[in-house]
Amino acid sequence: MSERIYGLLGRTLGHSWSVPIHAAAGNDAYRLIELEPRELPCFLSRPDIGGLNITIPYKRDVMSLCDVIDPAARDIGSVNTIVRRDGKLYAWNTDIIGFLYMADLAEVDLKDRKVVILGNGGTSLTAQAAARAAGAREIAVITRSGPDNYETLSRHADGEIVVNTTPVGMYPSNSEAAVDLTCFPACQGVLDVVYNPRRTALLLQAEALGLPCSDGLPMLVAQAMAAEELFFNRSIDSAETRRILALLRQKMENIVLIGMPGCGKSTVGAALAELTGREAVDLDAEIIKGAVKSIPTIFAEDGEPAFRALERDAAARFGAKSGKIIICGGGIVKDAENYGFLRQNGRIYQLYRAIEALPTAGRPLSQGADLAAMAAEREPLYHRFRDVGIDNNGSAADTAAAIWRDFCADSDSQRTEPEHAGREGTGDLRS
Incomplete structure (x- = not known):
């Protein structure tokens, strides 16, 4: 397999997930191939081409360079899969x-x-x-x-x-x-x-x-499996497509922790990082690093609106990443815009802990506050953001294990429509 060229052909491919998809199907030779338009004819004339996927902007451009085009692909007017057989380039469209x-x-x-x-x-x-x-x-x-x-x-x-x-x-x-x-x-x-x-x-x-x-990830995985079948003239069971899709879902999605100040998000986040090998990103720590001052100092010198603006920027920056554990401050739900930032790549877990067990030291809005009243005020906001609520009155390790079980099960489920339409309901897990 390594003696022939397999890969994704396009112009700018830094965002692509094609390599891990094909690797999961057993094609370790698959790679990204970035070319300028003028380079296409020379490259596609190479005799060592095994199989290529074609992406933007070349799905139509390569057609004139192919010898045999599948009638369905010709009817569509674009191709995304090329295989060299007997010295000729054959082309199909597996995107459909x-x-x-x-x-x-x-x-x-x-x-x-x-x-x-x-x-x-x-x-x-x-x-x-x-x-x-x-x-x-x-x-x-x-x-x-x-x-x-x-x-x-x-x-x-x-x-x-x-x-x-x-x-x-x-x-x-x-x-x-x-x-x-x-x-x-x-x-x-x-x-x-x-x-x-x-x-x-x-x-x-x-x-x-x-x-x-x-x-589009299900489309990407399914078309890749169809391309692999053409590359190597083999059949791939539909269960393998679902397995690889679940693997990619799990790898790409973030685990997001929200909840009241002191409910254990940082401790559970650290336990999750140890359990999963993922990087844990604490948004409050990132805010402190960027502002070069503590959160109480930010509140005292600049006020809560300034802190919320910094928090919103951090949520936007890290919510756009993939495969992270994101630990949020207790008040992140006060800004509705943060929901989209966190949900775009994440499954959101609200941690619960008994009010009397919540610490207040170093937490500007908790010191001297009526925590029960704060919890009552914020609960509808947590409910709006969360996918799952989980009790954290036990050990952090047990809570982390319960979150990871749910996260893996959700990836395997391939659910694509809202878990609770309009976000009216929620699941609850007990560790």
Whole structure:
């Protein structure tokens, strides 16, 4: 396998998760191949090409350099998989397999629905073909300058499925969204091909509206498995696709800890770091490092609004990362904007501890405060943010183990729609 070239061909690939996906499928030779347009002909003439995936912006450009193109890929108008066989380059589009897998996993039904597709690049062509194959009633393609554009969305207010095929919302521009879903009052499902972050601003809005939705990671994994089958002329069981998807979900998502000051977030975070090998990031510690002063000093000299602004910046910066344990200050829920920052890549756990067991030393808002009243005031906010509540009146090790069990089970579940639509309910774990 190492004697031939396998990899993802594109122009800028720093955000890609393709290498770990193919490695999990046993292809250790797979790598990222960044080329400029002028380099494509020379590279694709190499006799040692084994198999390539093609991504933005080359899904259409490489077609003229291929010898044999699968009819379905030719109909779509773009390819994403190339294999050299008997000296010839054969091309397919496995993205359509991935797209339909993503929709099916999210229980987003395209049949007899009006599908509104954002963007007109190679992935848009795939989404259009998939929607036709699934029996969509009508397909509208929204572009920046065409007759159907973002200024004329009202023409398609009856859209029932919204699909984003643009890079809008992709890391590092996490807070951007291509459209406001309230423009589509009949919307019944949302698909976003972006997979970093896990939940784009578009998907966070879909969750808030209680709509079934999915990011693009299931599509990425499913198309990669279909490509692996073509690379090596083998069959891959669907269970293997789900295994690799769960593995990537677990690796990418953050564990976020919230709760009252003194409820044990730092101690549990340290126990989780020891248990999982993940880096634990304490947002308060990061604020202190950046401000070069203690939190009580920030409150005394600059006031609570200044501290909350620093906290918001820290939540935005670290919430955009992947695979971390994020330990939040007790008041982070007071700013609703922090929810999106933490939820975009994270599963959020609220820790509970008896009020009488909460320490107050070094905590500006806890000293001399009525903690019971503070807890009553903040509980609805914690409830709004959290995915799961967990009792931390026992040992930190037991709490960490309970969180990790839930986190792994959630990754395995492949749930793509909101766990509690509109965030009205919550789960509770007892350590």
